[in-house]
Amino acid sequence: MRIFQRFEVWLLLIAGGIAIWWSFPSAPNPAEIGPETELTTASPLQLRRCTLERDFGNARLDLEVRYKNTSPRPLSMQPPDVRLLNAAGKDVPLFILPVERPPSIESQTTGDVRLRFWLEKTDLTGPLTLEIRSQKLEIKNSTPLDLEKLENAKPKVWTSADWGL
Numbered sequence: 562m563r564i565f566q567r568f569e570v571w572l573l574l575i576a577g578g579i580a581i582w583w584s585f586p587s588a589p590n591p592a593e594i595g596p597e598t599e600l601t602t603a604s605p606l607q608l609r610r611c612t613l614e615r616d617f618g619n620a621r622l623d624l625e626v627r628y629k630n631t632s633p634r635p636l637s638m639q640p641p642d643v644r645l646l647n648a649a650g651k652d653v654p655l656f657i658l659p660v661e662r663p664p665s666i667e668s669q670t671t672g673d674v675r676l677r678f679w680l681e682k683t684d685l686t687g688p689l690t691l692e693i694r695s696q697k698l699e700i701k702n703s704t705p706l707d708l709e710k711l712e713n714a715k716p717k718v719w720t721s722a723d724w725g726l
Contacts, residue, residue, distance in 0.1 A: 605628060605629040605631065605696055606626060606627070606628050606629075606691070606693055606696040606697075606698045607626060607627040607628075607698075608624070608625075608626055608691075608698055608700065608720070608721070608722070609625040609626060609627060609673065609720070610623075610624075610625040610718060610719070610720055611623070611624055611625075611700060611701075611718065611719045611720070611724075612625075612716050612717070612718050613680075613711070613716065613717045613718075613719075613724075614714065614715070614716045614717070615708055615711040615712065615713050615714065615715070616713070616714070617713060618681075618682055618708070619679060619680060619681055619682070620679075620680045620685070620708060620711070621656050621677060621678070621679060621680070622645075622653075622656075622677070622678045622679075622680050622689075622700075623675055623676070623677050624645075624675065624676045624677075624678070624691065624700065625673065625674070625675050626673070626674060626676065626691065626693075626698070627671060627672070627673050627674075628666055628671070628672065628674065628693055628696075629670075629671040630666040630667065630668060630669065630670055630671070630672070631669065632668055632669075632694070633668050633669070634668050635665055635666065635667050635668050636665060636666045636668075636693075636694070637663055637665045638663055638664045638665060638666070638674050638676055638693075639655065639663045640652065640655070642693060642694050643676065643691075643692070643693050644691075644692045644693075645676075645678050645689060645690070645691050645692075645700065646689070646690045646691075646692060647683075647684045647687060647688075647689060648684075648686065648687025648688055648689075648703070649687075653678045653679070653680060653684055653689070654678065654679050655676075655677060655678055655679070656677035656678055656679040657677075664676070676691075682708050685701070685705065685706040685707075685708055686705045686706075687703055687705070688700075688701055688702055688703045688722075689701040699722045700722060701722055701724050702722045702723055702724070704723070704724065704725060706724050
């Protein structure tokens with residue numbers, strides 16, 4: 562058979578293989594979903610780390626939190642169950658990549674997850690509060706943060722709500 566000697570056939574086979582590989586879900590990233598361990602304190606919601614990366618006039622905020630899901634249902638970490646509120650009480654939008662699945666925590670377990678939000682300059686002038694199923698956690702205190710003082714595309718990391726430079 563001479564069909565496999567044609568360039569077009571090989572091109573279609575390669576493109577089909579890539580399409581099949583792309584459609585299969587990938588394994589969860591350990592940075593997004595940590596081991597399911599019990600909390601060391603009484604709080605069901607804990608802040609592990611905040612990473613802020615400036616992108617010119619905006620910034621991406623990556624929050625690493627531990628949450629104890631006491632509900633009988635799994636929790637998908639997206640609105641309306643998960644919200645980041647700025648000083649005006651408005652929701653800060655999630656930063657979503659089409660290839661990533663939203664993190665989730667199974668029922669009756671505790672898990673570490675990474676949540677991503679897209680901040681505007683005005684969001685950093687006051688406090689930021691994370692709310693997960695009526696549990697609230699202060700992410701940033703009321704001290705204003707000047708986005709212009711941060712170097713572009715260089716992540717800045719905090720482990721508390723005090724974001725002083």
